[in-house]
Amino acid sequence: MISDRAKHLEDSSRWGAWMQAAQDGDQTAYGRLLAELAPVARRMAARQLAASGVAEDVEDVVQEILLTLHGARHTYDPTRPFLPWFAAIVDHRVKDGLRHRRRHQGRETDIEQVPETFLSQAANTSATDRMDLGKAVAKLPAGQRQAVELLKIKEMSLTEASAVSGQSVPALKVAMHRALKTLKGLLGP
């Protein structure tokens, strides 16, 4: 028990020092910090999600935690312990994800079989393709929809889209990646 506490203190102190270096722009320290924090965030998020009885994609939550930490790194005070700061971000992101999921749960319907017309040649005209794609894009979560609109429909560069949306470039990349995954699911094989 005592060794667990000592390990926590040691981890917290090491991560605090790396975060302090990261605030000054040390990319190596930041890379190490994120690499060590990712599995910790994964464990913490998985525990909280399991306690809530939700089968959320833990990896998605871990990525959101890392993105939030990145955007909030200026708020860490090196004179204070690192773990409470990090735990607050993890807790916020998991609970926010659960709230988001509850809000959207009522509007989603699971479709076991893709309608037959979808596979027939006649149904696959360019006009209906565009219509289906438009409907599918409209069903995307706000962040993913914005990424598709800015990067694919308006054909902005990542930097331009980042300036317009206020999201970081890595956040936009993650959003775009997930949007394509969601669209693939919505539009069938």
Add this chain to the structure above:
Amino acid sequence: MNTDQLIQELSGSLAPVKRLASPGRRLGQWLAVSVPVLAAITAFFGFRPDLAQCLADNRFVIQNLTALVTGLTAAWAALASSVPGFKSRQLLVPLAPATLWLASAGEGCWAEWQASGWSNLESILHQKCLPEIVGSGLVPALVLMVLLRRGLALNPSLTAGLAALAAAATGSAALSLFHDGDTAWVTLTWHVGSAAGLSALASVFGSRLLTHPASSRPI
């Protein structure tokens, strides 16, 4: 994009950041702007003619001192709550002065009721201080919002509520220096009541007032 790629992206594009100052230091910045503004408003309207008499009255001194301390502690608590991992007991700091402020205003009403019954109650309708409190507290509120938006308020409703309480309580204390004729009923309803009402209103709109790109769901 998998998590390892994301870590590479984030660390590869890392830029130095300016650390957020401590809540105490930001409170100092807030006061550095708010005090001269409130002094200028007071100078513009001029001290109330009966100020010397009021300052000799313990009830007046206690009511305004507790309002001022409520404002300062609420501002500090709001700033502390804009840093992830703050201790929740820090948020209780404004509770004691706010309770004393409410109690002293209530005691004033009790004394006034004993002296003259309900006759002064209608002063609530004639003397509406809400616009003056909002006017006095507007600049402190805006400055506090700017300072809070630099942090990351993970509970924006709570932070915005504390910020509104800070601005309204400070505005109420400043108002008592140049605004005369307030009965105890007016103090309770329009001063304490306005602070509570504005605080509740700000809580409702907290997430819109204090949105930080990092606090919203990125994906």
